Amino acid sequence: MPDNLPRIVAVLLDGLPSTVIAAVGGIALTIVLSFAAGLSLLARRRAVRVLARIYVEGFRGTSEVVQLFWIYFVLPVLVGLQLVPLYAGVLVLGLNHGAYGAEIVRGAVQSVPRAQYEGCTALGLSPAQRMRRVILPQAVVEMLPPFNNLCIQLLKSTAILSLITVADVTRQGVQVLIPNFGPDTELIFAVMAVVYLVLALLITAVMRVAERVAARRVGRRPTRAARGSTVTPAGAR
Amino acid sequence: MIVFSAVEKRYDDHVVLSELDFTVSAGEHVCLIGPSGSGKTTILRLLMTLEAADGGTIHVGGECLTHMLRGGRLVPADEKHVREVRKRIGMVFQQFNLFPNMTVRGNLVEAPTRVLGLSGDEANARAVELLELVGLSEKIDAHPTRLSGGQQQRVAIARALAMRPDVLLLDEVTSALDPELVAGVLTLLRDIGERTDITILCVTHEMGFAQDFAHRVLMFDGGRVIEDAPPSKLFAQPDHQRTRDFLRAVIDRA
Numbered sequence: 001m002p003d004n005l006p007r008i009v010a011v012l013l014d015g016l017p018s019t020v021i022a023a024v025g026g027i028a029l030t031i032v033l034s035f036a037a038g039l040s041l042l043a044r045r046r047a048v049r050v051l052a053r054i055y056v057e058g059f060r061g062t063s064e065v066v067q068l069f070w071i072y073f074v075l076p077v078l079v080g081l082q083l084v085p086l087y088a089g090v091l092v093l094g095l096n097h098g099a100y101g102a103e104i105v106r107g108a109v110q111s112v113p114r115a116q117y118e119g120c121t122a123l124g125l126s127p128a129q130r131m132r133r134v135i136l137p138q139a140v141v142e143m144l145p146p147f148n149n150l151c152i153q154l155l156k157s158t159a160i161l162s163l164i165t166v167a168d169v170t171r172q173g174v175q176v177l178i179p180n181f182g183p184d185t186e187l188i189f190a191v192m193a194v195v196y197l198v199l200a201l202l203i204t205a206v207m208r209v210a211e212r213v214a215a216r217r218v219g220r221r222p223t224r225a226a227r228g229s230t231v232t233p234a235g236a237r
Numbered sequence: 238m239i240v241f242s243a244v245e246k247r248y249d250d251h252v253v254l255s256e257l258d259f260t261v262s263a264g265e266h267v268c269l270i271g272p273s274g275s276g277k278t279t280i281l282r283l284l285m286t287l288e289a290a291d292g293g294t295i296h297v298g299g300e301c302l303t304h305m306l307r308g309g310r311l312v313p314a315d316e317k318h319v320r321e322v323r324k325r326i327g328m329v330f331q332q333f334n335l336f337p338n339m340t341v342r343g344n345l346v347e348a349p350t351r352v353l354g355l356s357g358d359e360a361n362a363r364a365v366e367l368l369e370l371v372g373l374s375e376k377i378d379a380h381p382t383r384l385s386g387g388q389q390q391r392v393a394i395a396r397a398l399a400m401r402p403d404v405l406l407l408d409e410v411t412s413a414l415d416p417e418l419v420a421g422v423l424t425l426l427r428d429i430g431e432r433t434d435i436t437i438l439c440v441t442h443e444m445g446f447a448q449d450f451a452h453r454v455l456m457f458d459g460g461r462v463i464e465d466a467p468p469s470k471l472f473a474q475p476d477h478q479r480t481r482d483f484l485r486a487v488i489d490r491a
Contacts, residue, residue: 115332116336118287119330119334119336121287122327122328124320124400133347138336138337218338219338
């Protein structure tokens with residue numbers, strides 16, 4: 001084992017809290033914005049749809065790094081609002097990935113069969129009751145796999161926070177380790193990659209559980225992928 | 238109970254219903270028969286307000302479904318007005334349309350509690366009673382997806398009845414079922430027809446059922462009622478050649 005491995009790991013793990021906070025905060029904001037914007041894309045009022053569309057195209061179509069610099073460097077000059085780097089990072093991660101998530105929500109809601117809407121109408125449910133009680137619970141099942149992708153992408157994007165001085169895993173590696181352990185460059189980057197991989201696998205594990213719960217709630221047998229290889233297939237109940 | 242006057246329905250250039258007039262009295266059971274595309278299902282969809290008519294008026298229980306009075310003038314009905322009238326009408330679909338994210342119980346109590354404002358206990362009592370009627374008491378906590386088509390359709394019938402509608406619309410409710418499950422659902426419908434005084438409009442291809450269930454049968458063709466008679470007359474001595482051809486085709490297929 002290379003002599004420096006324990007120290008390299010220790011220094012990188014010092015960056016773990018920032019990376020995790022940025023990822024968790026970013027994911028939370030992403031979920032909120034995805035639903036808000038995704039449902040707005042389907043709103044009856046045109047003005048609401050247009051606003052949501054501007055948000056989605058605006059944040060999906062511009063560079064995340066540029067967005068980050070705007071919020072961190074330009075906003076203070078323009079309106080005198082200087083955000084803590086980590087918060088600025090969470091904001092950009094959430095805004096950016098929320099724009100992608102909005103399309104996931106919209107697509108999933110639209111994938112619920114027309115017959116379900118008609119069933120609601122025939123029972124006299126209002127449009128709001130219909131969405132909350134019948135359509136969304138079914139749509140969520142469809143949303144989870146693409147949301148898993150989105151969350152992993154967001155996790156990896158947290159590395160850009162190192163550009164605005166957040167001491168995350170990437171910044172610890174590039175700014176602290178490389179200058180001091182130059183000969184171990186391959187090792188440093190390899191450990192960094194493994195840290196992200198482990199976090200990504202963690203996200204996937206959580207999402208798999210969510211998929212199984214959601215599938216069960218709509219009375220569907222979980223897909224083989226969501227059931228996971230370690231779980232014995234449940235027989236018909 | 239139901240009055241259609243000069244009702245028009247078009248899809249783009251295709252005229253589905255033209256100048257349609259007919260009346261259904263309270264408690265009457267009316268079967269709508271005719272070739273596919275003749276506008277039978279459209280009539281149910283208009284009544285359920287799943288679609289809006291392009292012309293004419295529809296009244297249900299004295300209330301207008303298509304229009305409302307505002308400032309002394311008749312204007313097209315808005316969502317709120319429509320929702321009020323809708324409470325009196327229930328519908329059962331060909332594909333059941335049960336909510337898969339709820340148990341059977343959930344499907345039955347959802348609308349009574351949220352739309353009619355029943356308490357949870359009241360709605361639950363209704364659900365229990367109706368499941369007994371449709372013979373599925375033991376399935377109350379099952380997921381609809383675990384039931385056979387026939388069982389799902391019986392739950393759907395119970396769900397519609399839980400709203401205590403004045404009018405029940407049945408849209409080819411046995412067409413999606415395996416042949417051996419059809420009889421059970423039809424027996425249930427006969428039973429409901431005898432036990433309640435609900436006005437029932439039924440689109441069906443089951444001529445045997447129409448014959449003994451309906452008080453009146455309406456034969457549709459090209460968006461018009463071409464024959465309107467009690468089943469004993471319509472099936473035995475239809476006036477129109479189109480009716481005879483249609484009945485022969487249906488009976489040959491069976």
